[in-house]
Amino acid sequence: xxxxxxxxxxxxxxxxxxxxxxxxxxxxxxxxxxxxxxxxxxxxxxxxxxxxxxxxxxxxxxxxxxxxxxxxxxxxxxxxxxxxxxxxxxxxxxxxxxxxxxxxxxxxxxxxxxxxxxxxxxxxxxxxxxxxxxxxxxxxxxxxxxxxxxxxxxxxxxxxxxxxxxxxxxxxxxxxxxxxxxxxxxxxxxxxxxxxxxxxxxxxxxxxxxxxxxxxxxxxxxxxxxxxxxxxxxxxxxxxxxxxxxxxxxxxxxxxxxxxxxxxxxxxxxxxxxxxxxxxxxxxxxxxxxxxxxxx
Numbered sequence: 001x002x003x004x005x006x007x008x009x010x011x012x013x014x015x016x017x018x019x020x021x022x023x024x025x026x027x028x029x030x031x032x033x034x035x036x037x038x039x040x041x042x043x044x045x046x047x048x049x050x051x052x053x054x055x056x057x058x059x060x061x062x063x064x065x066x067x068x069x070x071x072x073x074x075x076x077x078x079x080x081x082x083x084x085x086x087x088x089x090x091x092x093x094x095x096x097x098x099x100x101x102x103x104x105x106x107x108x109x110x111x112x113x114x115x116x117x118x119x120x121x122x123x124x125x126x127x128x129x130x131x132x133x134x135x136x137x138x139x140x141x142x143x144x145x146x147x148x149x150x151x152x153x154x155x156x157x158x159x160x161x162x163x164x165x166x167x168x169x170x171x172x173x174x175x176x177x178x179x180x181x182x183x184x185x186x187x188x189x190x191x192x193x194x195x196x197x198x199x200x201x202x203x204x205x206x207x208x209x210x211x212x213x214x215x216x217x218x219x220x221x222x223x224x225x226x227x228x229x230x231x232x233x234x235x236x237x238x239x240x241x242x243x244x245x246x247x248x249x250x251x252x253x254x255x256x257x258x259x260x261x262x263x264x265x266x267x268x269x270x271x272x273x274x275x276x277x278x279x280x281x282x283x284x285x286x287x288x289x290x291x292x293x294x295x296x
Contacts, residue, residue, distance in 0.1 A: 001091060004076070006040040007069050009033055010048065014066050018056055089282040092118035096133075096141040101269070102126035104243045106142070109293050116289060119177040120282050128194040128222065133274035140283045141272045142290075146200075153279075154270040157287060158294045162264045164202075164255040169234040177237070177257060180204050180213040187218035187236030194222040202239050203265040210265065241267050250260045269294075 013022040013033065023030040041048050048062035058066060097106055103122055111120060125131060130147060131138050136178040141152075148154050166176075170187075177186055183202065199220075202213040218236050219228050222243055231238035232253045238245075248254040258264070271287045273279055 001036075001042075003043065004072070006036050006043070008073055009036040010040055011066070011070055011073065013037065013049070013056075014058065014062075014070075033280065044203075077281045088119060089117050089285040091282060092121045092123065093282045093286060094123045094125065094139045095286065096125040096131040096136070096138045098142065098144060098147075099126045099128050100241065100244055101142055103225070104241075105250070105294070106290070109290070112293070113286065113289055117282070117285055120285070130195050133272075139273070139278060139280075140286060143270050143272055145268045145270065146198075148196065148270060148272070152272040152274060153276060154272045155287065156268060157267040157271050157291045159266040160269060160294070161242045161266050162239050163242050163249070164237060164239050164257040164264065165231065165245050165249065165255065166237045167232055167234045167253060168255055170231075170236060171255060176255075180211070180258065183237065184214040184216050186216060189221075189227045189230050189236045189238040190215060190216040190217040191224055191227055191239070192220050192222050200239070203262045205265060239264075288289050 009022065009026065009028075012025055013019055013193055016022045016025055019033050020030050023033045026033065044064075044065070046061040047059050048065055050059055051056050053218070058296055070101060095106070103126060106124065107126075110124070113122070114120075125136070125138065130149075131141055132141075133152075135139065142157075143154070144151075166186075174186055177183055180202070188202075192198065193200065199215075199217070202215060204211050204213060219227070219230055221230075224240065226239050228244050228248065230236070231240070237257065238254075242296060245256070249256055271290070273283065
């Protein structure tokens, strides 16, 4: 039994004032509309409309029922429009990301994302401070593990390697360290978290245990691209995310260290929203696009 169809016919009868008028509006015969009302009343077990040859009035049960169901067709239409909208991601999308990840990973992907989702207008906030999703209108933020907090719903989207590297000129002058223990004898270029002032530890896995290398912090900065530039110009050894280091390695400006014997703990990347309802179509589209692009 199509109860929604029966309800729709009942609503149309009440709104049009008669079975005949409702039948004309619905493109049905008066007999079909009348039978529809009878089936609905039988389904409910109550009389909804008192009908005579000359008049039609709602019973008390009919009045109460009409007040409860009169909004249903409109709600169904609104829901259908919402579903259609959700299937075509559109509208403004505010993305917050760490500065380096935004500069080196997300920004180059934006033209392709725009081609895939032309109805989404992106605003990109590239910063290493902690953004407030609600206060700043951020839809989704891309964060490393150290930036997570209990107020966020985080989804891991990637693990990217760190690369220890230095310029050929520095290695020719200071020598090439063969183990992380030797880092204390070298000039190390250290990143400091802008949010809380902590140093980003240089963490390795040794015999299944996490070990933080002892560092000789020669230069300190809260901008990883500054550290990379100092390294390229012979300032010391840097620990860089692969997406920062790889172009310099490819053109010979930096040389990777500890490539085979030592495993560095990777950088874990998370997509974060402030509540589950924020995972709408455009946010999901961006997260899935980013995950796929990183895998490639």
